[in-house]
Each structure stands twice: as C-alpha cells, then as structure tokens.
Amino acid sequence: MQKSAKSLEVAGKKEQLKSFLKEGGLKSTRQRDIIATEFLNNKGHVTAEELYRIINRKHKDIGFTTVYRTLKLLTRSGLAAERVFSDNLTRYESFSSEDHHDHLICLNCGSITEFKNEKLEKLQEKIADDFSFHPMTHKMEIYGYCMECNKQTSKHGEQT
Amino acid sequence: MQKSAKSLEVAGKKEQLKSFLKEGGLKSTRQRDIIATEFLNNKGHVTAEELYRIINRKHKDIGFTTVYRTLKLLTRSGLAAERVFSDNLTRYESFSSEDHHDHLICLNCGSITEFKNEKLEKLQEKIADDFSFHPMTHKMEIYGYCMECNKQTSKHGEQT
DNA sequence: AAGGAAATTGAAATTCATTTTCAATATCAT
DNA sequence: ATGATATTGAAAATGAATTTCAATTTCCTT
Numbered sequence: 553m554q555k556s557a558k559s560l561e562v563a564g565k566k567e568q569l570k571s572f573l574k575e576g577g578l579k580s581t582r583q584r585d586i587i588a589t590e591f592l593n594n595k596g597h598v599t600a601e602e603l604y605r606i607i608n609r610k611h612k613d614i615g616f617t618t619v620y621r622t623l624k625l626l627t628r629s630g631l632a633a634e635r636v637f638s639d640n641l642t643r644y645e646s647f648s649s650e651d652h653h654d655h656l657i658c659l660n661c662g663s664i665t666e667f668k669n670e671k672l673e674k675l676q677e678k679i680a681d682d683f684s685f686h687p688m689t690h691k692m693e694i695y696g697y698c699m700e701c702n703k704q705t706s707k708h709g710e711q712t
Numbered sequence: 713m714q715k716s717a718k719s720l721e722v723a724g725k726k727e728q729l730k731s732f733l734k735e736g737g738l739k740s741t742r743q744r745d746i747i748a749t750e751f752l753n754n755k756g757h758v759t760a761e762e763l764y765r766i767i768n769r770k771h772k773d774i775g776f777t778t779v780y781r782t783l784k785l786l787t788r789s790g791l792a793a794e795r796v797f798s799d800n801l802t803r804y805e806s807f808s809s810e811d812h813h814d815h816l817i818c819l820n821c822g823s824i825t826e827f828k829n830e831k832l833e834k835l836q837e838k839i840a841d842d843f844s845f846h847p848m849t850h851k852m853e854i855y856g857y858c859m860e861c862n863k864q865t866s867k868h869g870e871q872t
Numbered sequence: 873a874a875g876g877a878a879a880t881t882g883a884a885a886t887t888c889a890t891t892t893t894c895a896a897t898a899t900c901a902t
Numbered sequence: 903a904t905g906a907t908a909t910t911g912a913a914a915a916t917g918a919a920t921t922t923c924a925a926t927t928t929c930c931t932t
Contacts, residue, residue: 579928615882656845669839685816687856696847739899775911
C-alpha cells in the first residue's frame with residue numbers, strides 16, 4: 553500500500569513532536585509514539601478518557617495517565633488544541649498551528665463539526681473595535697441539531 | 713429615597729422568583745430572598761463562591777450550599793444564566809429571558825463585557841444553513857485585552 | 873555495548889469545583 | 903396551632919483533572 557497524503561501528514565506531525573521532545577530534553581518513548589499515532593489518525597474531538605479507551609483495546613499496558621500527559625504534551629508542542637464545550641469535558645483536537653476555526657455542536661448526538669468563516673473573523677475585529685478591545689482570539693460555538701438528527705426527529709424547539 | 717428604575721426592576725424579578733417558587737410548590741425563605749436580592753443587585757458574572765463570600769460578610773448564617781442551590785433555582789426560573797468561560801468556573805449572570813448576548817473577556821484583568829450584535833445573529837443562521845444544521849443558540853467569546861489593560865501594558869502579542 | 877543520570881510510566885492519591893446526603897429546622901396551607 | 907413538606911448547612915460524595923512516587927526506560931557518555 554502506498555502512503556496516502558494523510559499518512560504523510562501524520563508522519564510529518566510525528567517528526568514535529570520528536571523535534572519538540574528533543575529540544576526540551578524530553579524522551580521519545582513507545583507509549584508516546586503509540587498515543588500520538590492513534591490521536592493523529594483519529595480526526596475527531598476526543599477526551600483523554602475516550603482516547604485512553606481506544607488505545608487500551610490494543611495496548612493494555614498503556615495507562616490513562618500517560619494518555620492524559622501525552623495529550624498535554626501534544627498541546628504544548630502545537631499539534632493538539634484543548635477545547636471545552638458545554639458538557640465541560642476537555643477535548644483534544646488535532647491542530648495545525650494557523651487554522652483557526654469554530655464549531656457546530658449537535659445537542660442530540662454530540663457530533664462536532666468544524667467550520668471556518670472569514671466574515672466571522674472580520675466581525676470579531678469590528679465588534680472588538682466598538683469596545684476598544686484588542687482581540688487575540690475567539691470562540692464561536694453554534695449549538696443545535698445536525699442534519700442527521702433533524703431527519704430522525706422533527707420535534708425540536710417545541711416547548712412543553 | 714425614591715425607588716430607582718433599577719430597584720423597580722429588581723423588585724419585579726423577585727416577584728417572578730416568588731411566582732416560580734409558588735408554582736413549583738417551593739417555599740420562599742429568608743435565605744432565598746437575601747441571596748436573590750444580592751445577586752440581582754450585583755450586575756456582574758459571579759461564581760457561586762464569589763456570591764457566597766459577598767453574602768457571608770453580612771450574613772454569617774447563610775451557607776455556601778444554599779447560595780449554590782439558589783443560583784440553580786434562579787437559573788431554572790429564568791432569572792439567571794450559567795456561563796462557563798475559559799477558566800472553567802461556572803458563573804451566573806442576571807438574565808432577562810430574551811436577551812441573547814455574547815462576551816468580550818479580558819485575558820489580563822478577567823473583566824467580562826457583554827455585547828449584542830445583530831449581524832452575528834444573522835451570520836449564525838447563514839453558517840448553520842451551509843451545513844444543514846438547525847441552530848438553537850450560540851456562544852461567542854472574544855478573548856483579548858480590554859481598553860484599560862491595553863493602556864497599562866503595551867506588550868501583547870509579542871512572541872518570545 | 874555498559875553505566876548511569878535523568879526522564880517516563882502507571883497506579884494510586886490528591887485536588888478542587890460541583891453536587892448530594894441527611895438530620896435539624898423553617899415554611900405555609902389548613 | 904398543627905403537620906406535611908420543603909429548606910438549610912455541614913459534611914460527605916462525586917468526578918474530571920492533576921500530581922506523587924517508586925519502578926522502569928531512555929539515551930547520552932564512555
């Protein structure tokens with residue numbers, strides 16, 4: 553099997569992690585390699601617990617703490633970003649430094665969809681400006697029902 | 713002293729709380745009255761802990777748990793809204809049912825400023841539409857530096 | 873390749889905000 | 903005033919996030 557664009561990207565990111573580790577006097581370990589690989593190949597927004605469960609299926613010897621710490625490490629190295637949505641759990645998403653984006657979160661199935669919107673970036677600037685506020689970043693989360701969940705049930709928004 | 717517009721508004725909200733309690737077969741108590749009054753007169757975004765400390769100065773006999781529970785009650789009655797910003801503490805803001813708004817949060821002093829923006833509401837609709845997503849609500853938080861903090865320090869955004 | 877300093881690991885313990893429990897007390901409809 | 907029911911507050915429980923620590927692994931130096 554030939555290397556896909558995706559696996560090349562993952563390989564590149566793993567190099568980035570190695571550099572980060574070496575620079576900091578940290579060590580590359582079997583566990584970190586497995587966790588990073590699993591994380592980078594899994595495009596969602598996982599909690600430490602979820603990633604631990606996924607990894608634990610194949611690797612009984614890797615503990616939750618190590619998964620947790622490796623996710624923190626990935627965050628520090630710029631390969632992951634921490635996100636907290638309304639359920640208050642810390643999720644980690646694979647992250648390529650300059651791609652700011654926001655999220656659509658389904659209140660029914662919990663699916664998280666990323667979006668980018670240039671108008672939103674512009675609007676942030678304008679709003680901040682109105683308050684003489686100097687914006688560094690923002691967080692926009694739209695909560696509602698995704699296409700699939702909308703198909704299944706047609707009763708959203710009805711008050712009882 | 714004559715009643716100001718604000719104290720009339722607070723009085724109205726306290727009536728709303730009383731109705732809510734009566735409807736639910738719940739009771740009006742001295743503690744709930746004090747906590748609601750203190751909360752409604754304090755326009756910020758307080759944590760249960762902060763409000764407890766404020767109240768505890770005057771009322772040593774009111775416990776944290778009661779403050780906490782009363783804030784939950786105020787939330788259920790529609791007089792308060794829970795908000796969680798990036799410090800992961802639950803804050804409560806005084807809330808009048810239909811006023812959706814978003815927040816500017818200062819990374820230096822922690823001040824929280826509310827704003828409303830009609831274009832943002834429209835943009836939410838449009839973005840959601842692009843994903844066939846049915847939006848119910850959203851959360852927009854702009855993190856940066858407020859006017860005051862900008863005056864004091866001029867070194868934001870510099871990478872080291 | 874072996875030695876050894878330093879980092880890592882994983883289980884268990886800790887932290888800390890939040891939430892629940894429970895016995896004593898207060899409310900309020902009758 | 904009575905009594906059924908809700909409330910209170912201290913303390914305990916919860917649960918995610920984080921830290922501790924002894925055993926183990928990594929990897930630099932020789």
